[in-house]
Amino acid sequence: MPLLPRRFERLKAVLDxxxxxxxxxxxxxxxxxxxxxxxxxxxxVGVLEAHVVSLAGRTPTLNCTAKGSEKWVPLHRHAEIGELLQGLKDRGLQLFGTHLSQEAVDYRQCDFSGPCAFVLGAEKWGLRPAAAALVDQPVVIPMRGMVQSLNVSVACATLLFEALRQRQAAGRVPSGGEGVPAERYGRLLFEWAYPEVAAWCQREGRPYPALDPEGAISESLPRSLKMRY
Structure with missing residues (x-):
């Protein structure tokens, strides 16, 4: 059974x-x-994907707080942060790191309207020296109470929504899919709409079937496959 057209339109609107x-x-x-x-x-906020470098021997795990967000925002695992950060810089992203240093500035003084990444470390010790050395601009979120910092998830949300605010003010928030690389858009839309079929295609080494304008698969597939999200 195919997706209901309104569900397909909802998925497409979010990806756009x-x-x-x-x-x-x-x-x-x-x-x-x-x-x-x-x-x-x-x-x-509308982030396409996120990245994590875990402690040796640890596997990132999620709980119900995510509310299913892991289905829509892939969390890519990396073994080493230096190569990851350099790769992001090579793609043209400016790196802002939450790091207390003499060079750190109030996050509200920064321009997040262009391509950028927020680099955050664990609450106890923050970014390690190797990661801190690679960020383009260390930032701080000023505190007015006794505590010196926010919970890392709260700090991340603060930075992300400031980036969204700035991009909205600058008219740089995508609305028609232009924020997703063209070669990835169709694949992502299919994976969101038909994750089980996408997994089967990957196992079989075959391309994803085409979708019609209402989100239905345009070819016959094995009846055992779960066709609906």
């Missing part, structure tokens, strides 16, 4: 607003609650 030039890099942020809350904020 995704921003491939805004992302989050998490270094040793391994608590399930924090990871889950960060992915939920990423989804809410």
């Amino acid at each position: 607003r995704r921003m491939g030039d805004l992302t989050v890099v998490l270094e040793h942020v391994d608590k399930p609650h924090n990871l889950s809350a960060i992915l939920r904020s990423c989804d809410a």
Whole structure:
């Protein structure tokens, strides 16, 4: 049974607003609650994907706080942060790191309207020196109370929504899919609409079937496949 057209339109509308030039890099942020809350904020703002470098021997896990956001915002795992950060820089993203240093500035003084990534470390020790050395601009969120910092998931949400605010003010928020690389848009839309069929195609090494304008699959497939999201 195909998707209902209104469901397909909802998926397409969300993908149309995704921003491939805004992302989050998490270094040793391994608590399930924090990871889950960060992915939920990423989804809410329109981030296309996020990245994590975990402590050795740890596998990132999520909990109910994510509210299913992991289905819409892939969390890519990386073994080493230096290569990841350099790769983002090579793609033209400016790196803003939450890091207390003499060079750190109030996050509200920064321009997040262009391609950028927020690099955040674990709450206890923050970014390691190797990661801090690669960020283009360290930032701080000023505190007015006794505590010196926010929970990492709250800090991430603060930065993401400031980036969204700036991009809205500058007229740089995508609305028609222009924020997603063209070669990825169709694949992502199919994977969102038919995850089981997409997984089967990947196992079989075959291309995804075409979708008609209402989101129905345009060819016959094995009846055992779950066709609906």
